[in-house]
Amino acid sequence: MKIYKLLFQTYIFRVDEYIFSRYFQQIISPHEKTKGELVVLHPTPQLWTDVLNHRTQILFQMDISLVLHHLDLKPGSVVIESGTGSGSLTTSLIRAVAPFGHVHTFEFNLDRVNKAKADFTLNGLNDIVTVRHRDVCGTGFPFFPEGVDAVFLDLPSPWVVVDDCHRNLRPQGRFCSFSPCIEQVQRVCVRLAELGYEDIMTIEVLTKGLEVHQSRIKPLDLEKAYQDLPGIFKGITRSSAQPRPPNSTETKESKDQNEDASVLEPEIKRRKIDEQNDAAVPAKSDAIVPRAKLHKIQIPDPFLITKPSGVMRGHTGYLTFSRKPSNCVVGQHDVTGSVSESVPPPADEDENDDVKEEN
Numbered sequence: 001m002k003i004y005k006l007l008f009q010t011y012i013f014r015v016d017e018y019i020f021s022r023y024f025q026q027i028i029s030p031h032e033k034t035k036g037e038l039v040v041l042h043p044t045p046q047l048w049t050d051v052l053n054h055r056t057q058i059l060f061q062m063d064i065s066l067v068l069h070h071l072d073l074k075p076g077s078v079v080i081e082s083g084t085g086s087g088s089l090t091t092s093l094i095r096a097v098a099p100f101g102h103v104h105t106f107e108f109n110l111d112r113v114n115k116a117k118a119d120f121t122l123n124g125l126n127d128i129v130t131v132r133h134r135d136v137c138g139t140g141f142p143f144f145p146e147g148v149d150a151v152f153l154d155l156p157s158p159w160v161v162v163d164d165c166h167r168n169l170r171p172q173g174r175f176c177s178f179s180p181c182i183e184q185v186q187r188v189c190v191r192l193a194e195l196g197y198e199d200i201m202t203i204e205v206l207t208k209g210l211e212v213h214q215s216r217i218k219p220l221d222l223e224k225a226y227q228d229l230p231g232i233f234k235g236i237t238r239s240s241a242q243p244r245p246p247n248s249t250e251t252k253e254s255k256d257q258n259e260d261a262s263v264l265e266p267e268i269k270r271r272k273i274d275e276q277n278d279a280a281v282p283a284k285s286d287a288i289v290p291r292a293k294l295h296k297i298q299i300p301d302p303f304l305i306t307k308p309s310g311v312m313r314g315h316t317g318y319l320t321f322s323r324k325p326s327n328c329v330v331g332q333h334d335v336t337g338s339v340s341e342s343v344p345p346p347a348d349e350d351e352n353d354d355v356k357e358e359n
Helices: 045-051 061-070 088-097 110-122 158-168 182-194 222-227 252-280
Strands: 002-006 009-013 026-028 037-039 078-082 102-107 129-133 148-153 169-179 198-204 210-215 303-308 318-323
Touching: 045 061, 045 088, 061 088, 061 169, 061 318, 078 088, 078 158, 088 102, 088 110, 102 110, 110 129, 148 158, 158 169, 158 182, 169 182, 182 198, 182 318
Parallel strands: 078 102, 078 148, 102 129, 148 169
Antiparallel strands: 002 009, 026 037, 169 318, 198 318, 210 303
């Protein structure tokens, strides 16, 4: 039996009732006391990120969406990633470049390589992704003669492989590095600037939610407020509101008081006229509603209030983005213009490369 808690109720479904169901099929619980419904959804990178086994710290959708946007990925793009980790970002990269592109992902931990390959096989993604066991910080990336469109790094020392990224990126190729420490970011940015990279920027993504809660506010009593109006004008006389001769001296406080009185005097007159009109209306007449008989404003009680949260989610890391200059070709090592030979790496360069094993 498998139990789902939805909308504060408990629905019970047998696994064999929906494990071979069609996608988007509606399934109804057969139990009388816990009747409920569920819909079988097609797996997506977002759902996979929520349910995968965390073998390492992973990127979540708020970071992944920003990475996909700034890498400018589209169907047919070729991407290099290091390291693979739990495969959260890799799955989103695969969806972005499918069905014609390819993702080359590298991981130095052999156990994580095997588990990532098993996950991609389970999801039917083997044709779009290649997983390699390789210590990129120690040996660098292999050379891709055709070049790649984007590179993503999640490494402890990303600056040591910036030159390899530069060698493999196509002109105007996109670069991204995820680092938890600002010192890592600084060293990466320095090397990118030395290579002439454009649009270098670092972004820190933080989540700030909204707090929603019910609140109660006492309704406004306009009748009482109207009765208290005379107290507002206490101490203000007609003589104090008269303008003073030009030669007379007055302090700033008295000048302000006179200005206030001149502003409030029309309101005093209007109030007296209203009181006279109210007194002239018969008691049982509904033709005119006296100001002193105003009804209270009815405010829904309770009602919802929302405000920004005072606490933001903790820091995860910095995302550094940049773009390769258009005058640099694939295989160019540095700004001096030296170019690698356009040949694949020798077969023994990556002895632990076990991406496509024959069953």
